[in-house]
Amino acid sequence: MLSTRVYGMLVLAGFAGAIHAQAPAKPPAIEAFAKGVQIYACKPSNGNYAWVLKAPDANLSDAGGHALGKHFAGPSWQATDGSVVVGETLNSSPSPDAGAVAWLVLHAKSHTGAGEMASVQYVVRTRTEGGLAPAAGCDAAHAGSEVRVPYSAVYLFFRGA
Template identity: 45%
Template structure:
């Protein structure tokens, strides 16, 4: 059985609530022309890492496994969840999967990168039914632990708290 532990980040606020004010989003993370913002959800959760040997060096290092987060609408109500794949599922049952298209360093130290993802829906109607692109912005926390992974700890799981805003874009 794999051991699990959580890394706590000093000063990280994980309170759910309205999405943060729109950030200055780098040009490389712009959705396709014609896509319109249709939904903004805030995420509060963890980024999961596993201590394992790397293919390049054979040494143990933290490897990203996936996210696990709750999604909140701008009024602070829970609106769905986000998980490994990655996928986003709204409380109405609609679901999309994403594939990273572009990445930019987060402006906040110790925060996971900002992303632009291409989205593919499962065909169901609902809040996420027409989503074509997703931006991950306003990130805090979530980066791989800096220590605690060596050959004797292979298989251990690190769950690092993070927050982010996800902006969902659709074609008209």
């Protein structure tokens, strides 16, 4: 079995083009295990209705189970020291697990605070389980309703040079 660090670097290496040129070559500064939910809202879409991602809501911990922070709308990650990084997706790849949300590479678009997240430049979401929107149940009768779908993932945070 590959270590998470090697596995994460392979994920980065798997994204071609701009990611290959931009991704840092050093190991992740922070490795976080997320456990929570993906929140979806039922909204009108092109004459029908569809589940649309509203926000994630997850706790982040280290390999020993110690709290590192939380993940929420933005997408944002907040460390226990209060620092925040907000990301924007650079690339997405389907999860090898057909029942899980995609693996992502995100670039930091903003930061708040001077702590752990202040110098994060890239975030990689990998090893996802669950979190996909329901296949049914969103119609006119359920417009405006929300569902919370359990998910877990590993987030790798890479700092700039």
